[in-house]
Amino acid sequence: MGKLCSALALCLAAAAAPAAAGPAEEAERLYARFVAVQNAHDLERLRGLLLDSPRFLWVSNGLSLWGPDAMIARLSGFQANEVWCIDPDQRRASAVEVAPGAAFLHVPLVLTVGSAADPQRYHVLVSALCAETPDGWRIAALFTTDENRGEAAR
Template identity: 40%
Template sequence: MTILRRHGAALGLAALVTAAVSGRDALAQTTSTGAGPPEARTLFERFVAAQNAHDAAAVEALLWDSPDFLWITRGQAIWGRTAAMERFRALYTGTWRLEPDMAQFRTMALGPGAAQLFVPVLFTIGAAGQPGQPARFLMNQTLRREGDGAWRMASILPIPLPRS
């Protein structure tokens, strides 16, 4: 059952991304300034601030509390908020800093309770005791509105860019 739920969530995410890329309605809602919910930018800015402060409790509050939360990192799928937070806490023992290019931040509504965001990010990442190394990523996140009206991150998909 867990495998089916996880595969179903992955297929659902793939469908959302496909709709975002090729769906006429989704593209019609996208602009260079962002046509998704204004809360998406605020949520992402809070996420960056919490990540850079290594504030695990603040990051955890921004993630969807579900075993179907998905973070794909270094080719590995991490399922569930609990597992994601374990990984974030381990990364926080070293260098972990995000610098998004907010001039290129974009959002699009995927429906009344879902949105997609995109922003290029410079990560500085390093193991504890080691100097951080910069790496550029295209950050993609799927957001969902909860029953209380708050937006949460349902998936995180950073795509690494080749070194220039």
């Protein structure tokens, strides 16, 4: 009976275990951690979510920044504001697998930044290329731009 119970317990545990996530799901999980550490103003942990390479690229409204240190330096200035909060719109987010170890994630969000007395709200589009590395999933490239809130052209 003991062996049968053990086998049954193993089968139930296997059935309850989450299925392995694909690249799109991994990108979504990675970006959720990215938002959480930014909202926590934890730039050290944020750096660990970025591809550790001079080829890491952040394009922000036409400004190209190469390497994770450049991104952290720029973000440290932004996060010096009294208010810095990212609120992604998960309903409009979309992840697309581009290869077995890579996915492209597109997320509209609202960035609230500035003084506590007069914070500004910006509607931003973020697109992130997420890649599996030997150290886990990392953001390899990030593209941010102001969202055009007008009617989308098709």
